[in-house]
Amino acid sequence: MNENIKRYAPLAALTVVLIVLVVLFFTSGDEHKLPSEITPPDLESQTQPDEEREIRTVILYFLSEDDSRLHPEEREIFAEESEILEARLVMEELLLGPRKEGISTFPPETKLRELYITPEGVAVVDFSRELQTDHISGTNAETATVFAIVNTLTRNFNSIKRVFILIDGSERETLKGHIDLRQPLLPRYDLVDGSSPAS
Numbered sequence: 001m002n003e004n005i006k007r008y009a010p011l012a013a014l015t016v017v018l019i020v021l022v023v024l025f026f027t028s029g030d031e032h033k034l035p036s037e038i039t040p041p042d043l044e045s046q047t048q049p050d051e052e053r054e055i056r057t058v059i060l061y062f063l064s065e066d067d068s069r070l071h072p073e074e075r076e077i078f079a080e081e082s083e084i085l086e087a088r089l090v091m092e093e094l095l096l097g098p099r100k101e102g103i104s105t106f107p108p109e110t111k112l113r114e115l116y117i118t119p120e121g122v123a124v125v126d127f128s129r130e131l132q133t134d135h136i137s138g139t140n141a142e143t144a145t146v147f148a149i150v151n152t153l154t155r156n157f158n159s160i161k162r163v164f165i166l167i168d169g170s171e172r173e174t175l176k177g178h179i180d181l182r183q184p185l186l187p188r189y190d191l192v193d194g195s196s197p198a199s
Contacts, residue, residue, distance in 0.1 A: 054079040056086070058156045060094050061192065062102030063144040069193045070148060073098055083157055087123060088115050094152055105145040107134035113169065121161035122184045123153050129168040135175050142178045147188050154187040162186055 056079045061070040075093050080086045091112045097104030111128040118124065135145065150163040162184035166172070172181050179185075 058090050058093070059152065060090070060098075061148045061151050061155075062098040063105050063141075063148070064193065065101060065103055067193075068140045068144070070144060070151060070191050071102055071193045073100055073102060075099070083159060084115065084117055087117065087153060087157055087160070088112065090152060090156055091115060091125060091149070094148060103144075105136070105141045105148065107131060107136075109134060117157075117160060121159055123157075123160045123163045124166065125149060125153070125163060126166040126169055132167045132172060132175050137176055139178045142175050143191065145175065146179045146181070146185065147191050150185045151187045151189065151192060 055076050058075055058077055059072045060075050061072055063069075064071045075090075077086065077089045077093060080089065095104075095106050095110055095112060097106070107130045109128070109130040111130070112125070113128055114124075114126040116124055131145075135142065146165065149165060153160045153163050164184040165181050167175075167181075174181055
C-alpha cells in the first residue's frame with residue numbers, strides 16, 4: 001500500500017500543479033486573453049468608403065436627337081490618383097450613353113480595352129472591334145462617334161491635346177470610310193452645340 005502511494009505521489013503532485021497553472025492562466029489579467037476578433041491594422045486605410053471619396057464633374061458629348069451636333073452632358077465620377085485612371089472612367093461613362101437627351105453612336109457591345117497618355121499629350125485609346133464592325137453607316141454617325149471621343153478627352157484633361165484611336169489594338173484607316181484614323185486627331189469644337197469647349 002505504502003509502495004503504491006510512493007509510486008503515484010509524483011504523478012498526483014504534477015496533476016495538481018497543472019490544474020493550478022490552468023486556473024491561473026484563465027483567471028489572469030486581460031493581457032493574457034486572446035482578442036475575440038482580429039482585424040488587420042491597415043484594413044481601414046486600404047478601403048475608403050465611397051461617400052468619403054472626392055467627386056469630379058466632367059463633360060461628355062453626345063449626338064443630339066434634333067440636329068447633327070454634339071451636345072454636352074455633365075457626369076460625376078470619382079476622382080482618381082492619376083489622369084489616366086480618370087480618363088478611363090470618362091471613356092467608360094461615354095460608352096454607357098446619355099442619361100438625359102441625346103443619342104449614343106457607340107455600338108452596345110463596345111468595350112474600352114486600354115488608354116494611356118504620351119508625354120507629348122496624345123491620348124491613345126484602344127476600343128474593342130465592335131466599335132468598327134457593329135458601327136452604323138453614315139458620315140454624321142461616324143463623325144459624332146470619333147469626335148465625341150476626341151472632344152470629351154481634350155475637354156476634360158488639359159494634358160491631352162490630341163487623340164489617337166485604335167481598334168482591337170491596331171491602327172485602322174477609318175471606322176466606316178469617312179474619318180481618317182491613321183493619325184492623332186485634334187478636337188473639333190465646331191461640331192459642338194454653341195461651338196465652344198465650355199458649352
